[in-house]
Amino acid sequence: FIKHITAFTLIVFAVFSRLAPHPPNFSPITAIALFSGVYLDRKFAFTVPIIAMIISDYFIGYHSLLWLVYLCFIAIAFLGLYLKKRKTFVRIAISALASSVIFFIVTNFGVWASGYYGLTLSGLYECYVMAIPFFRNTLSGDILYTGVMFGCYEIMNYFLNKYGEESIVAREKK
Numbered sequence: 001f002i003k004h005i006t007a008f009t010l011i012v013f014a015v016f017s018r019l020a021p022h023p024p025n026f027s028p029i030t031a032i033a034l035f036s037g038v039y040l041d042r043k044f045a046f047t048v049p050i051i052a053m054i055i056s057d058y059f060i061g062y063h064s065l066l067w068l069v070y071l072c073f074i075a076i077a078f079l080g081l082y083l084k085k086r087k088t089f090v091r092i093a094i095s096a097l098a099s100s101v102i103f104f105i106v107t108n109f110g111v112w113a114s115g116y117y118g119l120t121l122s123g124l125y126e127c128y129v130m131a132i133p134f135f136r137n138t139l140s141g142d143i144l145y146t147g148v149m150f151g152c153y154e155i156m157n158y159f160l161n162k163y164g165e166e167s168i169v170a171r172e173k174k
Helices: 002-019 029-039 042-060 066-083 089-113 121-130 132-162 168-173
Strands: none
Touching: 002 029, 002 042, 029 042, 029 066, 029 089, 029 132, 042 066, 066 089, 089 121, 089 132, 121 132
16 A cells, blocks of 8 residues: 555656756656665556656657657666665665666667757767756756655665664565
8 A cells, every 4th residue: 555655656746846847857757767666566666657757748748759768767667676676875876877877878869860960970979968968957866866765765764663663665565
């Protein structure tokens, strides 16, 4: 039950955060995909970030490369599933960084392949250079949201364990 509430809460949070004014590419979707892979059931790992994207994109607008964006979040959820039994602070931090890089490389390659910058090596170079300001926002958002989400979850579990309450993780294993 708690995982269903968590999944619903993450979707609502993601939708509102994407609809509220924010710097471009500064959103919690990557952190949510990682978090869902680590802490939620496999089905939620993929559906939570994608449902959040579909709902918010309905209001923001769709574009021809959304399938690549969604594919990146599915890949990031797989990374979260890999972390599930191997999570450490360092691995989570590296995964957040790797997720930002994956998103940057894949989506901007898609922009270049669409012909926007010309299908040449100089066009590819220009595409990636022009995307650097967006990458800064992506990286900042991914690190901030991943740190807050994972940190809050782990702190909450620590205090539940410390004061004799059953941790969320232990409760879910029953």
